[in-house]
Amino acid sequence: MSEQRDGPDLVLDLDGYEGPIDLLLTLAREQKVDLARISILQLADQYLAFIAEQRRLQLEIAADYLVMAAWLAYLKSRLLLPDPPEDEAPSAVELAEALAHRLRLLEAMQRAGASLMARPLLGRDVFGRGAPEGLATVDQAFFELSLYELLKAYGDGHSRRHGQVLTILPSAYRSLADAMEHLRRFVGRVPDWRELMAFLPDDLRGGPLRKSTLAATFAATLELAKAGQLELRQDRAFGPLYLRSGGGAQPE
Amino acid sequence: MNERLRLLEALLFAAPEPLAEAELALRLGEDADLAALLRELAEAYAERGVNLVALAGGWTFRTAPDLAMALKSERDVTRRLSRAAVETLAIIAYHQPVTRAEIETIRGVGLARGTLDRLLESGWVQPKGRRESPGRPLNWVTTPQFLVHFGLESLKELPGVEELRQSGLLDIGPAVLGEALSARDEDAEPAEDEE
């Protein structure tokens, strides 16, 4: 029996044996008796003799085998001596039976493995269809679209194509720079508090650009206040903003 | 059953490709009457769900051609059409018969290759005749399934432009800066991006 080594972490120094139980099993088979009636004592002797022989030949022996040898020597002594009374540990007979069970178990699995491998194996003994045509699953597309979506798509396209060309008039009063420019004209001429809204150009007090104009104008007032050219006042949160010319500082 | 015939059957079944007669002769032994065996096997399978056929210089089993449809199983998959496809469908519905070039003119953008294919797949449009104009382009129309799907008695039931306007589907609305910009972006979009 030549057995390939399974890997570097298993030191298998007894060529052909897959561990101590396997070695025991092989020795047991040499007794040519039913494993159910195996003599564990005899088996232990054979195992110990086998290990002794290996040692005599100065072959390296893996630790697993030595542990088993020690255990069998212990079991043998227990089997030869009467069990100590009131000992809670398993009796020698129980230990022997447990070992016999292990032997039977491993043997059963070795046989099972052999019968599995003896079955007609796919790709070795039996073959499937070499060129299966396959069972196609064809996706049957089912499109989802409502009349509303269809009409909406047409409407959107129509609107896009026929919508008027939008001309946006150039705004005279949108950027901060524009607002500054606009406000500066009033600086120095506003001795009394006046509402900020009053400084917005007339044509922009309503309409879509009102907010951006207001924001730009407000930002401009802050800039001018920082420069001391304006004073700002707000009596309550969200209340109207008032402004007047800065104290002392005269316009250029 | 003849042992040689069994082996021939198994060989042909297991082979990943059609087996040439030379190969079969080798496997079956020199003294086998291969032609007779093949004939016998082909006859045995003639009426079955699987047939023995000569293909690509060899022999192989194939499922019977009349079962091809039954071997496929269909699975309903819900799909959605792209925006371009929906609009194209709408244009075909409103302007039929209409050519591809006309659809492109109306949409103001090229029609990506898959768009009409997809609509054909939906079963809602079909080509019908050719326009008697240079290049004789295909005319596109909607199908009866189109009417069935959208629950329309006839194409006359499609709301007209004025009705669309009234129902708010044709809402040009006040032109505000943002919308005007987004509309312009779309037109500039390359046709390939539509699908």
Add this chain to the structure above:
Amino acid sequence: MNERLRLLEALLFAAPEPLAEAELALRLGEDADLAALLRELAEAYAERGVNLVALAGGWTFRTAPDLAMALKSERDVTRRLSRAAVETLAIIAYHQPVTRAEIETIRGVGLARGTLDRLLESGWVQPKGRRESPGRPLNWVTTPQFLVHFGLESLKELPGVEELRQSGLLDIGPAVLGEALSARDEDAEPAEDEE
């Protein structure tokens, strides 16, 4: 030949994998007497070079086992498994779900690193869940491919499994042997090695 039988035959020929009865029923139609059809088809093929077999809960055609020798040439023979791998596979098949430590206990020797990997790579075994015991070791079980490869309809068909159960050989047995016979304390091994 019955049309349903032809379709069943074609389906089983065309499918690359064994087909479950549920799948066959779906494809043949609800009113087909699938069991009777399968029986009839199996009988029709019983003596032929190709047989209908039940595998892993499904049905498929396979070349007749007695033709193995004649078909074998030029085929890739299944890679030879080491003795350790065969035993380990048997232990997993008969004792599943089983932990690595239990496999080692039964074999009385530590499991070399490559052994489980090899079986896993073959697709015959897989980890499935963890044992609710200290260290929460992985449980190992066989896969449906194992059944397919070894020609088994189910795990109940494992050779001699019932006798083994009755004679108590599917129990690992009392732990009285203690440390001495569990070759190594494999529970101490980090779980990463198992996966």
